Amino acid sequence: MKASYIAVCALLLLLLARAQITVAVTCNPTQLSPCVSAITSSSAPSTVCCGKIKEQKPCLCQYLKNPNLKKFVNSPNARKVANTCGTPFPKC
Template sequence: MKFNINIVLYAMVVVLLWAEATRFANAVTCSPVQLSPCANAITSSSPPTALCCTRIKQQKPCLCQYMKNPTLRRFINTPNARKVANSCGTPFPKC
């Protein structure tokens, strides 16, 4: 069985481009504004909403970055924020 090298190379390029596009589509955009649905739960004793939990899960890779920011740290690095994250099944990472 004889393969055309151009077809094989083309197929490899297509697979690599698809893999890169998939990786790019799954990348997280760190934006603390995305956590705004959690503000009420963090600042009060209200339970987190489903939207809050979804956003915490999406933004989890960014939490260490947020805690390095002095302005954000005072909101993110609190016992109540950790309680909300734990309630959502997303414990804080060790930074």
């Protein structure tokens, strides 16, 4: 009985370790403000910028639908920054 209890606990721990935690992203284009200098100039993106791009990636298609944001988000430099950060631009 004790061995089966330990086996069940071990299995449960393995399952929990493999479970992915899903966190809802709040789409807020101002979160990309650390990327403004990298997108508007030739400067390299900061680690903060890359983190924000990865965080906001699920929102990029929504931003592209907004006429006020589309020019900024869809610019060649924005795509370059996203690629530099290791976050390929989504196909919307």
